[in-house]
Amino acid sequence: xxxxxxxxxxxxxxxxxxxxxxxxxxxxxxxxxxxxxxxxxxxxxxxxxxxxxxxxxxxxxxxxxxxxxxxxxxxxxxxxxxxxxxxxxxxxxxxxxxxxxxxxxxxxxxxxxxxxx
Amino acid sequence: xxxxxxxxxxxxxxxxxxxxxxxxxxxxxxxxxxxxxxxxxxxxxxxxxxxxxxxxxxxxxxxxxxxxxxxxxxxxxxxxxxxxxxxxxxxxxxxxxxxxxxxxxxxxxxxxxx
Numbered sequence: 001x002x003x004x005x006x007x008x009x010x011x012x013x014x015x016x017x018x019x020x021x022x023x024x025x026x027x028x029x030x031x032x033x034x035x036x037x038x039x040x041x042x043x044x045x046x047x048x049x050x051x052x053x054x055x056x057x058x059x060x061x062x063x064x065x066x067x068x069x070x071x072x073x074x075x076x077x078x079x080x081x082x083x084x085x086x087x088x089x090x091x092x093x094x095x096x097x098x099x100x101x102x103x104x105x106x107x108x109x110x111x112x113x114x115x116x117x
Numbered sequence: 118x119x120x121x122x123x124x125x126x127x128x129x130x131x132x133x134x135x136x137x138x139x140x141x142x143x144x145x146x147x148x149x150x151x152x153x154x155x156x157x158x159x160x161x162x163x164x165x166x167x168x169x170x171x172x173x174x175x176x177x178x179x180x181x182x183x184x185x186x187x188x189x190x191x192x193x194x195x196x197x198x199x200x201x202x203x204x205x206x207x208x209x210x211x212x213x214x215x216x217x218x219x220x221x222x223x224x225x226x227x228x229x230x231x
Contacts, residue, residue, distance in 0.1 A: 009157060032218045043121075043207060043222035044160075051217045090159060094218035103173070104150050104211070105220055109159040 002027045002093045006108035014116045019063075019078040021111050023091030026072065032094035033074040034105060035065055039087045047089075050074065061085070086115045120144045121223035123208050129229045136195040138226045140208030147213040149191040150220065151175075151183060154205040163206075166191055167213075198230045 007022040025031055032051045036044040048059025055067040061084075065076045074091060089112075092105040121142045130136055140149065148167055152160040162175030164183040172183060180202060182194045195202055205227050209220040 034219065036222075041224075043224040044209075044220075045222075046219060049217060049219060103148065103165050103167070104152075104162050104175070104209075105218060106162075107152075107160040109157060 002095055002106040004091050004093050004106055004108035006091050006111050008111055010112045010114060012114040012116055013081045015083055016080050019081045019085065021076040021089050023074045023108060024072050025074060025093045027093055033067060034092040035076050036090045036092060037087050044090065081115050083115050086113055088112050119224065121208055121210055121221055123223035123226045125226060127227045129231065130198055131231050132199055133197050136198050138193045138206055140191045140223060142189050142210045144210050144221060146210035148211040150209040151193045152207045152209060153177065154207060200230045203230045204228060
């Protein structure tokens with residue numbers, strides 16, 4: 001079964017500083033990994049995804065993430081935080097549906113990113 | 118217009134009442150999902166459907182039921198609502214078999230059970 005652990009329910013950074021949100025996963029199959037962002041009173045929007053190929057993936061709004069198989073990690077980074085980045089961020093792994101397992105994505109518990117002026 | 122539309126966006130109800138949350142999509146996707154979001158718990162899968170004849174339970178299906186009325190419509194029902202079903206509910210779609218697994222979300226339905 002798949003699982004996702006996000007380290008830190010709240011992360012606070014200063015505007016202009018590096019953003020690092022941590023995600024570790026467990027998967028019984030080669031993982032497809034995702035980062036979603038949720039702004040207040042909105043649904044979830046895809047930031048980026050890793051399926052196969054290049055392990056460093058770039059997403060929207062200047063975010064990127066690197067898949068590290070040896071560390072079972074998929075950490076999200078952004079070189080310089082902006083006030084508009086304040087939101088809830090979710091890491092997710094695709095469920096390995098196979099004759100009885102659930103479909104869809106398994107999500108982490110989320111990290112609330114706070115940007116200090 | 119949104120590709121995945123949920124109604125109502127907000128609902129307050131009382132314990133024991135029957136509630137239906139509706140979802141419709143214009144993306145033409147085969148697969149549809151209902152998730153529940155609680156603070157500090159992330160999103161948890163309630164039910165999912167591959168097509169109108171294929172409904173499956175997710176991680177937390179107890180107390181919920183669903184109906185896939187058409188490819189584009191997937192409803193979630195609470196037959197007798199209880200306070201711990203107070204949550205933010207999301208409908209999502211996925212293209213189908215062979216897709217990467219990316220989900221497309223509606224804007225959510227906030228349900229409060231008093």
